[in-house]
Amino acid sequence: MAKVLEKGQIEAALKDLPGWRHEEDALVKTFKLKGFSGAVAFIVRVGFECQKANHHPELSNIYNKVTLRFTTHSEGGVVTENDVAIARTIERIL
Amino acid sequence: MAKVLEKGQIEAALKDLPGWRHEEDALVKTFKLKGFSGAVAFIVRVGFECQKANHHPELSNIYNKVTLRFTTHSEGGVVTENDVAIARTIERIL
Amino acid sequence: MAKVLEKGQIEAALKDLPGWRHEEDALVKTFKLKGFSGAVAFIVRVGFECQKANHHPELSNIYNKVTLRFTTHSEGGVVTENDVAIARTIERIL
Amino acid sequence: MAKVLEKGQIEAALKDLPGWRHEEDALVKTFKLKGFSGAVAFIVRVGFECQKANHHPELSNIYNKVTLRFTTHSEGGVVTENDVAIARTIERIL
Numbered sequence: 620m621a622k623v624l625e626k627g628q629i630e631a632a633l634k635d636l637p638g639w640r641h642e643e644d645a646l647v648k649t650f651k652l653k654g655f656s657g658a659v660a661f662i663v664r665v666g667f668e669c670q671k672a673n674h675h676p677e678l679s680n681i682y683n684k685v686t687l688r689f690t691t692h693s694e695g696g697v698v699t700e701n702d703v704a705i706a707r708t709i710e711r712i713l
Numbered sequence: 714m715a716k717v718l719e720k721g722q723i724e725a726a727l728k729d730l731p732g733w734r735h736e737e738d739a740l741v742k743t744f745k746l747k748g749f750s751g752a753v754a755f756i757v758r759v760g761f762e763c764q765k766a767n768h769h770p771e772l773s774n775i776y777n778k779v780t781l782r783f784t785t786h787s788e789g790g791v792v793t794e795n796d797v798a799i800a801r802t803i804e805r806i807l
Numbered sequence: 808m809a810k811v812l813e814k815g816q817i818e819a820a821l822k823d824l825p826g827w828r829h830e831e832d833a834l835v836k837t838f839k840l841k842g843f844s845g846a847v848a849f850i851v852r853v854g855f856e857c858q859k860a861n862h863h864p865e866l867s868n869i870y871n872k873v874t875l876r877f878t879t880h881s882e883g884g885v886v887t888e889n890d891v892a893i894a895r896t897i898e899r900i901l
Numbered sequence: 902m903a904k905v906l907e908k909g910q911i912e913a914a915l916k917d918l919p920g921w922r923h924e925e926d927a928l929v930k931t932f933k934l935k936g937f938s939g940a941v942a943f944i945v946r947v948g949f950e951c952q953k954a955n956h957h958p959e960l961s962n963i964y965n966k967v968t969l970r971f972t973t974h975s976e977g978g979v980v981t982e983n984d985v986a987i988a989r990t991i992e993r994i995l
Contacts, residue, residue: 656949663753664939669749670858675776680773712935712939750851750852751900754849758847758848760949761843761844761948806841843957847944850941850944866963868958869959
C-alpha cells in the first residue's frame with residue numbers, strides 16, 4: 620500500500636519538482652522536447668522508468684509535447700508517495 | 714493542400730478501416746497492445762510512419778492502450794485525405 | 808548465481824527455441840523485421856523485457872535485421888539458465 | 902549519387918565531429934548513455950534521424966553503450982558526404 624499524501628504534503632513535495640502541478644488528484648507535467656522524435660524518445664526513456672517502478676502514467680503527446688499524469692489508481696485515484704517518487708525519478712533522468 | 718473530405722466520403726473510407734471512428738472532426742482509434750511495453754513499442758512504430766508522412770497524431774496512452782487521433786490542423790482541424798492515408802498506413806503495418 | 812548449462816542441456820533447450828543457435832558461449836538469433844522502423848520498435852520491445860529480467864543482450868542492427876546475443880557475463884561468459892529464460896521470453900512476446 | 906570523400910576530406914570533416922573516427926571505410930563513434938534505457942532511447946532518437954536521411958547505420962549495443970558505424974553501401978562501402986552529414990546531424994541532436 621502506498622502512503623496517501625495530504626494537500627500540504629503534496630505542496631511541500633512540489634517545491635522540488637519544477638513544472639509539476641497538483642491537478643485533479645494527480646501530479647501532472649508537460650514536457651517540451653526537440654521535435655516529434657525527441658518526444659517519442661522521451662516516451663521510451665520514461666517508459667523504462669515507469670516499468671521499473673511499476674507505476675504507469677496517463678500520457679498524452681502532440682508533436683513535441685508530452686504530458687505525464689500520475690495518480691495512484693489502487694488507492695482510488697489519489698496522490699501517494701509513489702506519484703512523488705516517479706516524478707522525482709523522471710526529473711533525475713532528464 | 715490536403716483535400717478536405719465530406720461526411721459521406723469519410724464514412725466510405727471508414728468501411729476499410731476497422732476500429733476507426735469519425736469523432737469531432739478527427740479519425741480516432743484505440744489500440745490494445747500486449748502490456749505497457751507493447752504500447753510503447755507501438756508508439757515508436759507508429760511514430761516512424763507519422764514522421765515519414767509528416768502527419769502527427771494526438772496520442773494518448775494508459776498502460777496497454779494507445780489512442781490515436783488524426784485531424785488536419787492546417788485545414789482548420791477537419792478530416793482530410795491525409796488523415797485517411799495515415800490511418801491506412803497504420804493498419805497495414807500492424 | 809545462475810545455473811551454468813552443459814552442451815547437452817543447451818541443445819535440449821534449443822529444440823523449443825526456433826532460430827536460436829549456440830555460438831561461442833552464447834545464445835544467438837537474428838530477427839528480420841518490417842523495415843528499419845520495425846527493427847527499432849523491436850529493440851524497444853525486447854529492451855523492456857531485458858530490463859525486467861535484468862539480463863541484457865549484445866545487440867546489433869542493420870536496417871531490418873536485429874541480432875541478439877545472450878551470454879552470462881557474471882559466470883564468465885557462458886550459457887546459463889538465464890540466457891535460455893530470456894530467449895523464451897522473447898519468443899513469447901513476438 | 903553521394904560524393905565519395907578522399908582521406909584528406911574525411912580527416913578535415915572529423916575535426917568538427919568529436920569522438921568520431923575513420924575506420925575501415927566508415928565513420929564510427931561509440932556513445933555512452935545513462936544506463937540501458939538511455940541507450941534504447943538514444944537508438945530511437947537516432948533512428949528517427951536516420952530514417953529522415955534515409956541513411957542507416959550498422960548499430961551495436963551493449964548495456965549503456967551504442968556504437969554507430971556509417972558507410973555508403975550504394976557507393977561500394979566507402980565514406981561519402983552522406984556519412985559526414987548524418988554524423989553532424991547526430992551530434993546536433995544530442
